[in-house]
Amino acid sequence: xTNTQWDEGQPIVSIKNVxxxxxxxxxxxxxxxxxxxxxxICIIGPSGSGKSTLIRCINALADIQGGSIQVEGQEVHDDDxxxxxxxxxxxxxxxxxxxFPHKTALQNIMMAPIKVLKQPKAEVEKRALALxxxxxxxxxxxxxxxxxxxxxxxxxxxxRSLAMQPDVMLFDEVTAAxxxxxxxxxxxxxxxxxxDGMTCILVTHEMGFAREVADHIYFTDNGxxxxxxxxxxFFDHAQDERTKAFLGQIL
Amino acid sequence: xxxTIPEFFRKLAETYPKxxxxxxxxxxxxxxxxxxxxVTVQLSIVCVIFSVVIGIIGxxxxxxxxxxxxxxxxxYIQFFRNTPPMIQLLFxxxxxxxxxxxxxxxxxxxxxxxxxxxxxxxxSLSFFAxxxxxxxxxxxxxxxxxxxxxxxxxxxxxxxxxxxxxxxPLALRVSLPSLNNNLVNLVKTTTxxxxxxxxxxxxxxxxxxxxxxxxxxxxMTVLFFTYIGLVGVLIxxxxxxxxxxxxxxxxxxx
Ligand SMILES: Nc1ncnc2c1ncn2[C@@H]1O[C@H](COP(=O)(O)OP(=O)(O)OP(=O)(O)O)[C@@H](O)[C@H]1O
Ligand SMILES: [Mg+2]
Numbered sequence: 001x002t003n004t005q006w007d008e009g010q011p012i013v014s015i016k017n018v019x020x021x022x023x024x025x026x027x028x029x030x031x032x033x034x035x036x037x038x039x040x041i042c043i044i045g046p047s048g049s050g051k052s053t054l055i056r057c058i059n060a061l062a063d064i065q066g067g068s069i070q071v072e073g074q075e076v077h078d079d080d081x082x083x084x085x086x087x088x089x090x091x092x093x094x095x096x097x098x099x100f101p102h103k104t105a106l107q108n109i110m111m112a113p114i115k116v117l118k119q120p121k122a123e124v125e126k127r128a129l130a131l132x133x134x135x136x137x138x139x140x141x142x143x144x145x146x147x148x149x150x151x152x153x154x155x156x157x158x159x160r161s162l163a164m165q166p167d168v169m170l171f172d173e174v175t176a177a178x179x180x181x182x183x184x185x186x187x188x189x190x191x192x193x194x195x196d197g198m199t200c201i202l203v204t205h206e207m208g209f210a211r212e213v214a215d216h217i218y219f220t221d222n223g224x225x226x227x228x229x230x231x232x233x234f235f236d237h238a239q240d241e242r243t244k245a246f247l248g249q250i251l
Numbered sequence: 252x253x254x255t256i257p258e259f260f261r262k263l264a265e266t267y268p269k270x271x272x273x274x275x276x277x278x279x280x281x282x283x284x285x286x287x288x289x290v291t292v293q294l295s296i297v298c299v300i301f302s303v304v305i306g307i308i309g310x311x312x313x314x315x316x317x318x319x320x321x322x323x324x325x326x327y328i329q330f331f332r333n334t335p336p337m338i339q340l341l342f343x344x345x346x347x348x349x350x351x352x353x354x355x356x357x358x359x360x361x362x363x364x365x366x367x368x369x370x371x372x373x374x375s376l377s378f379f380a381x382x383x384x385x386x387x388x389x390x391x392x393x394x395x396x397x398x399x400x401x402x403x404x405x406x407x408x409x410x411x412x413x414x415x416x417x418x419x420p421l422a423l424r425v426s427l428p429s430l431n432n433n434l435v436n437l438v439k440t441t442t443x444x445x446x447x448x449x450x451x452x453x454x455x456x457x458x459x460x461x462x463x464x465x466x467x468x469x470x471m472t473v474l475f476f477t478y479i480g481l482v483g484v485l486i487x488x489x490x491x492x493x494x495x496x497x498x499x500x501x502x503x504x505x
Contacts (some may be wrong), residue, residue, distance in 0.1 A: 015424070056451060059405055061401055061404065061405060082411075083407070084407045087404075087406065087407035088407060089403060090405075091405075092402075092405040094401070094402060095336065096396075096398055098396075098398045098399050098401065098402035100399065100402070100403075100416075100421075101399075101421065101498060101500070101501040102421055102498050102501065104419050111406070111416065112406035112407060112408065115408065115409040115412055115416060116406060116408055116412070117407075144498050144499045144500055144501070145500065146499050146500010146503075147499050147500050148388075157402075160406070161405075161406075162407060178270065188303055250313050
């Protein structure tokens, strides 16, 4: 339970032989990888290969049937898990933004730090405004999600997650629902984050972006990691036939 | 001017004996009407509040991980939705009323049940309307996307926080039109409390026309207009609330 053994030299996220099924359908068939603090890793792969499922298991939005997932040395799939502790460490951004439609951009960001972390309002507000600036959304603090474009909503969602001051950020195809022009502004935001040293695990279809920001790329197909490596090796010297076929379609 | 109104109705009753608006010129009857109106308004307000609270708690309990709790809520809804409110009222007052303890009245002689007929009317009507409110709020809750709840969960919010901060405020906005209808029905259903002698408006009006047969048409006319007025006030309030809850880009129109 305790993570006293964990130090920053060890993987911040450690996934070992994870298995996950929905009924009879086995979606993850033994996935393993480690993420070091400050690393940016990208998970790519065909639709239905289990990328979202994997990422959701990391912050316990989904349970697993076998294997182990540790965040900062703490087992995530433990009945005694303190979910609040886990979610303070792990932030998540979704494809559909999922902002709270009845709250303004600023209120969306401030809600969890005030209600969950019980931090003083004035301090949270200061941080929230700084975060809005960071995601280049200053001036929009009083807009409701319904008044923002998809890309703007997604940047607010990123700021909302960052307001919890997580150690790891999960991004699940966060640009997939956006127009091509707005994709870029969101990617720039993530790039800034990565440059600041945030540990990021991204599921993405943006190959150019993956090549540029990722330290390591994992390719999943049919519930297993087929191939992985640093971007240059992965994109230019793919070994596996399935990877080559996938990259051939996309690039 | 003020004196001319009683004069007018006194003359009217003399000219047309079937239209005796006695309460508009006889202060004693006027007091009875006012008293009844006050009880109706109080009964309506209290029942509206309780039934909404029951609806919110019931809808929350329906999503409970405990199967036993879900069964209790389902049973409650079936019972109150599928039986006539009048029978519920009589059942509460005459059947359950026997089993509640009594206290000795101020005169030191008579025994008073701790739940009066007004108390039972409140309980019965609130649970009756509450059963519908549970269903109304549930429909609203189901309209909140799972992904929105997941976002709250991934931010570390508890089930209760997610419910009060995110799900309920959104569900409420979806539920308001149906809630509106049910509360209008509730206000009208308070007249059934006459069956257990709650001195609300209908009760007082019937008493008046029993005492003065000539007042029957007049009393009924006044009843219709009073309820149109009461329901109008409720609908006005609900629309104000709906507008106050309006959010840009989320359903509805301002
Ligand atoms: N809640 C669920 N219940 C049942 N099956 C599910 C559930 N969620 C996902 N699946 C199935 O698991 C498999 C993997 O889904 P997942 O969403 O992880 O894929 P993905 O790699 O993220 O795909 P995409 O690129 O389309 O987002 C799919 O076959 C999907 O139908
Ligand atoms: Mg997915």
